[in-house]
Amino acid sequence: MxxxxxxxxxxxxxxxxxxxxxxxxxYEVMPLDAIPGLLVLVGISLLGLIxxxxxxxxxxxxxxxxxxxxxxxxxxGMPFQEKIVEWTSQVNLLAIAxxxxxxxxxxxxxxxADFAKLxxxxxxxxxxxxLGTYLGSAFVSEIILRIQGII
Amino acid sequence: xxxxxxxxxxxxxxxxxxxxxxxxxxxxxxxQIPVGAGVILLLPMLYAVIIGIAVxxxxxxxDKMSKNAENLVFISVTLLIAKFGVQAGPALPQLIEAGPAxxxxxxxxxxxxxxxxxxAVILGLKREAIGMTHSIGREPNLALITDKYGLSSPEGRGxxxxxxFGTVFGSIFLGLISGFLATATPLHPYSFAMATxxxxxxxxxxxxxxxxxxYPEMADTITAFSGASNLLTTVTGLYASIFIGLPLTxxxxxxxxxxxxxxxxxxxxxxxx
Numbered sequence: 001m002x003x004x005x006x007x008x009x010x011x012x013x014x015x016x017x018x019x020x021x022x023x024x025x026x027y028e029v030m031p032l033d034a035i036p037g038l039l040v041l042v043g044i045s046l047l048g049l050i051x052x053x054x055x056x057x058x059x060x061x062x063x064x065x066x067x068x069x070x071x072x073x074x075x076x077g078m079p080f081q082e083k084i085v086e087w088t089s090q091v092n093l094l095a096i097a098x099x100x101x102x103x104x105x106x107x108x109x110x111x112x113a114d115f116a117k118l119x120x121x122x123x124x125x126x127x128x129x130x131l132g133t134y135l136g137s138a139f140v141s142e143i144i145l146r147i148q149g150i151i
Numbered sequence: 152x153x154x155x156x157x158x159x160x161x162x163x164x165x166x167x168x169x170x171x172x173x174x175x176x177x178x179x180x181x182x183q184i185p186v187g188a189g190v191i192l193l194l195p196m197l198y199a200v201i202i203g204i205a206v207x208x209x210x211x212x213x214d215k216m217s218k219n220a221e222n223l224v225f226i227s228v229t230l231l232i233a234k235f236g237v238q239a240g241p242a243l244p245q246l247i248e249a250g251p252a253x254x255x256x257x258x259x260x261x262x263x264x265x266x267x268x269x270x271a272v273i274l275g276l277k278r279e280a281i282g283m284t285h286s287i288g289r290e291p292n293l294a295l296i297t298d299k300y301g302l303s304s305p306e307g308r309g310x311x312x313x314x315x316f317g318t319v320f321g322s323i324f325l326g327l328i329s330g331f332l333a334t335a336t337p338l339h340p341y342s343f344a345m346a347t348x349x350x351x352x353x354x355x356x357x358x359x360x361x362x363x364x365x366y367p368e369m370a371d372t373i374t375a376f377s378g379a380s381n382l383l384t385t386v387t388g389l390y391a392s393i394f395i396g397l398p399l400t401x402x403x404x405x406x407x408x409x410x411x412x413x414x415x416x417x418x419x420x421x422x423x424x
Contacts, residue, residue: 007158007159007160008226010160011159011160011223011226012226012230013160014160014166015223015226015227015230017166017170018166018169018170018173019230021170021173021174021177022173022174022176022177022195025174025177025178026177026180026181026195040233040237041230041233041234041237042230042233044233044236044237045226045229045230045232045233048229048232048233049229061385062229063228063229063232063352063385064382064385064386066229066232066233066236067232067233067235067236067239067378067381067382067385068236068382069233069236070232070233070234070235070236070237070239070240071236071237071239071240071378071382072240073237073240074236074237074238074239074240074241075240075241075243076240076241076243078240081240081241084237085237085240085241088234088237088238091234093231093234093238093359093360093363093370093374094194094195094196094360094363094364095177096227096230096231096234096356097196097231097356097357097359097360098172098173098176098177098195098196098199099169099173099199099227100196100224100227100228100231100352100353100356101196101197101199101200101203101322101353101356101357102169102172102173102176102196102199102200102202102203103169103203103220103221103223103224103227104200104203104220104224104322104353105172105199105200105201105202105203105204105205105206105207106165106168106169106203106204106206106207106212106216106217106220107203107217107218107220107221107223107224108200108203108204108207108318108319109203109204109206109207109208109212109217110207110214110217110218111315111318111319112204112207112208112319114315115315115316115318115319115320118312118315118316121271121274121275121276122283122312122313122316123316123320124270124274125267125270125271125274125276125280125283125284125313126283126312126313126316126317126320127320127324128263128266128267128270128284129263129267129283129284129287129288129313129317130263130287130317130321130324130325130349130354131266131328132262132263132264132265132266132267132284133259133260133262133263133286133287133349134262134325134328134329134332134343134346134347134349134358135259135262135266135332135346136259136260136261136262136263136265136266136346137256137257137259137260137262137345137346137348137349137380138256138259138332138338138342138343138345138346139259139262139338139342140252140255140256140258140259141252141253141255141256141259141341141342141345141346142338142339142342144251144252144255144256145249145252145339145341145342148248148249148251148252150248150249150252150341151339151341151342
């Protein structure tokens with residue numbers, strides 16, 4: 001357990017360098033301004049991973065703990081809520097997404113040989129699968145949001 | 152996934168490479184290509200995934216590094232999920248108000264069955280079509296189909312093909328079309344935000360990025376809706392597949408193949424669509 005936590009901490013520190021750099025270059029937030037918010041995000045993630053590891057029931061994925069935890073502590077009225085929201089707003093979402101997709105790209109490379117073997121029919125159907133899933137949800141949301149008069 | 156992740160941090164070449172990719176892609180910055188009524192947004196993360204794939208084929212990246220990178224995707228996605236969460240908390244009143252839409256958009260994911268399944272049948276696919284089009288085909292769906300039909304069955308081959316397609320091309324494709332659809336169609340950015348929970352962290356990030364970049368004044372609410380949608384899909388997505396998606400695909404497949412067979416008999420093209 002301790003070994004895992006140590007490993008996670010190191011990995012989060014490494015990821016943080018990339019996030020801070022991207023946040024600085026792409027979104028002009030000085031690293032010093034972004035560090036408190038990033039520390040909060042790392043803390044939440046770490047806690048979620050620890051909870052997942054500590055609880056024997058594994059059907060709930062660790063990202064569910066992380067998402068719910070981050071959600072609860074920022075509900076208006078929670079202690080330090082305003083500070084947490086203010087700090088984390090300095091960490092741009094896109095600055096987090098870029099390193100994720102850089103790592104994803106490097107790991108995707110291994111699947112390329114399999115991908116190249118797919119036929120043109122699979123490529124077309126695959127695009128329709130993604131399009132259908134995405135547009136389908138957007139369409140349902142649109143209808144309901146309009147009925148409710150939210151948009 | 153993270154359990155066997157021992158000493159990943161020592162792979163300094165991988166981390167240095169990713170750091171370099173981040174610096175280079177953020178320096179290139181965001182660019183827009185106007186296409187008809189909409190725009191395609193080219194974001195640093197899109198270049199990052201493409202450069203990532205490209206460097207895999209250079210001697211810079213070993214197979215081991217590529218495997219380590221997969222675990223790092225998981226670790227870095229947790230930061231994104233935490234960011235989703237802290238954006239969602241303050242928006243609690245809005246989330247409650249938009250609750251019905253957030254719940255029901257999950258059913259919209261079944262849109263793949265209505266669009267992709269008929270196409271697969273027209274293209275002449277047999278039971279592979281069921282595995283291919285019953286869902287977006289990420290890990291939980293791969294497990295579901297393997298469990299029900301076996302991985303070497305036609306359905307299993309189908310879901311595997313879409314899994315591979317989505318792994319390689321999913322985030323690039325969504326990253327390209329998400330901004331375009333939001334700017335070119337009359338649908339509201341909030342609706343697209345709720346649609347980003349497709350069942351994969353990197354695909355969600357790729358779909359959300361252009362929305363945030365195209366509508367910065369709505370970024371907070373868009374991120375909150377996206378976060379809630381992702382969380383709901385994580386929790387309920389598989390069950391929607393088991394109880395609605397897969398049975399519906401089976402039924403529609405039977406109807407469509409009957410139509411196709413009839414069509415070949417009396418060569419009436421009406422039934423195809």
